[in-house]
Amino acid sequence: MTETPGAHPTGPAHPTGSDLHLDLPAVGGRRAALMAALREAIRSGRLAPGTRLPPYRALAADLGLARNTAAEAYAELVAEGWLTARQGSGTAVAERAEPVPPSPSPRPSVRPGPVHDLRQGRPDAASFPRAAWLAAARRALTAAPNEAFGPGDPQGRRELRTVLADYLARVRGVRTDPDRIVVCSGFAHALRLLFAGGAPALPPESTGPLAVEAYGLGFHRGLLAAAGVVTVPLPVDEHGARLGGLAHRQDVRTALLTPAHQFPTGGPLHAGRRAAVVDWARGRGGLLLEDDYDGEFRYDRQPVGAVQGLDPERVVYLGSVSKSLSPALRLGWMVLPDHLVDRVLAAKGEREGWASALDQLTLAELIDSGGYDRHVRRMRRRYRERRDQLVAALAGSAPHIGVSGVAAGLHAVLRLEPGTEHAVLQAAARRGLGLDGLADYRHPGIGPEAMPAMDGLVVGYATPPDHAYPAALAALCDILPPPA
Structure with a gap:
């Protein structure tokens, strides 16, 4: 041929x-x-x-x-x-x-991961609602106007902002309207818009040192430090951040808190402190930044509404789908006081450079059709079962280990005897067990006189697949120290 x-x-x-x-x-x-x-x-x-x-x-x-x-x-x-x-x-x-x-x-194309992954902050990737997302995407694309396929609006698609205003009011008690919502790619992006870049969005009266909780994500502290922001740590206890120190810092006019579920220690901000921090922001002419990172997942108590509902002009409410759906979507939102909307949009630029308009339309359809609510309810049941398995395993194998922060979220904190955290983490590494220690979350500027250091483990229970979860719990119990 x-x-x-x-x-x-x-x-x-x-x-x-x-x-x-x-x-x-x-x-x-x-x-x-x-x-x-x-x-x-x-x-x-x-x-x-x-x-x-x-x-x-x-x-x-x-x-x-x-x-x-x-x-x-x-x-x-x-x-x-x-x-x-x-x-x-x-x-x-x-x-x-x-x-x-x-x-x-x-x-290497792939970094080797732990044999058993109990690191915090990771939702169950296998439970992403693929069928519901695909169906919502088809409906959204069919109904999308032609202009949706052009340059993106930096404020975000109107369709998503409209359904978010209704959803956040219904589920989290947020008081807003679509014109006060700006879509972003997640919490870190929101921080960058507020503090970083050539034209940060916060007005001069809200700049200066930023009050933060003494325990929190080092990544966020690093991001703020890179933007030249000095962070002032507030001690935390079982009732959330202790706010007494704010009265003595006249230079602090803005605070960043996790009121619904202190990260990572787990307690909600006490009702009296919620009112007090809003009064403080009013009195200083400042702002409270509310990180509502896992507000949908409550197990043993009624949901705690957003602090934003107490004063929408003094609170910036920040949320995302990174825990409820997937961090891969890169979708979040900022619910802003009216006077900050234009400043945030100016910081963001004339065109949307982060959040896909098509993903925004799909999420809007998923929420509007009820698919998002159904997924969250299903995952709430699943994560509660995971939490219960963790608590039961500890009660059977290590009853001397205290557990906190289990009423909500995707992780629990296991309290250890002082001076034992490092050795336990080394034992976990030898077993191929991915774990975080509390020390990694402690603000370096908080001294022992303000708040004694806590030894402990931050255990995420959402990530392991069902078939591997019992083995992960067994490995966890094996590396815990015996009673003192």
């Missing part, structure tokens, strides 16, 4: 090369240059064995060559064994016995 270089294939058995970038060297004629470029692309591994090349007519047009030049180059490379050509299958890179040698220092 006659071989036809560049013939169109009948079925995609190998990767195609419909578009092919080649830099023709300045050697010999055009045919010699094309052959040299193809040999180098194959020799370097950029064109892998089995990769189909574009038809010679298309390649000639792309490179500005005569068709005969491209056809002759293909034919000679077939004769040399670099390419293969068959009628109906096109021209492809030949399979070679000798593989292309790897680069001298290849980077």
Whole structure:
């Protein structure tokens, strides 16, 4: 059968090369240059064995060559064994016995994870509502206006802001309207908009040192430090942040708290303190930034509403879907006092550069159809069962270990005897058990006189698959120290 270089294939058995970038060297004629470029692309591994090349007519047009030049180059490379050509299958890179040698220092493509992953902050990825999300995406795309496929509105799609205003009012007691919501890509993005960049969104009267809880995410503290923000730690106890120190810091006019579920220690902000921090913000002409990172997941008590409902003009409410759906979606929201909306939009820029408009439309449809509520209720039951299994395992194997923060969220805190945390984490590493210690969350600026250090483990119970969860709990119990 006659071989036809560049013939169109009948079925995609190998990767195609419909578009092919080649830099023709300045050697010999055009045919010699094309052959040299193809040999180098194959020799370097950029064109892998089995990769189909574009038809010679298309390649000639792309490179500005005569068709005969491209056809002759293909034919000679077939004769040399670099390419293969068959009628109906096109021209492809030949399979070679000798593989292309790897680069001298290849980077690993996947970082090895722990055998048992009990790190906090990770929802159950296997429970993402794929079918419901796909159905919502189809409905959203069908109904989307043409302008949805143009440059994005930095405030976010109106459809999402409208359903968010209703949802947050119904579920979290937030008082707002769509015009006071700005969509972002998550909590960290919100912090960057408020504090970082050439035009931070907070007005001058709200800048200066920022009060934060003595235990929190180091990543957030690092982000603030990079923006030049000095953080002032507030001690925490079982009732959340202790606010007495705010009265003695006249330079502090803004505070960042996790009122519904202090992260990571787990207690809600006491009702008296909720009112007090709003009164403090009013008196200082300042702001409270409310991080509602897992407000949907409550197990043993009634949900605690958002502090924002007490004074929408003094509280910036921040939320996302990173715990309820997936951090991969990169969708969050800021519910702003009216006077901050334009400042945040100015900081964000004229076009949406982060949150996909199509994902926004899909989330809006998922919420509006009730699919989001159904998913959250299902996950609330699932995480409560996981929590109960953890508590039962500890009661049976390590009853001397205190457990806190279990009334809500996706993690629990296991209290350890002073001075034992480091040794327990080393034992966990030897067992392949992914765990976080409380020390990693402690603000370096809080001294023992203000708040004694706490030894403990932050145990996330959402991540392991069902079949691996009992083994993860057994490994956890095995590394816990015996009674003192």
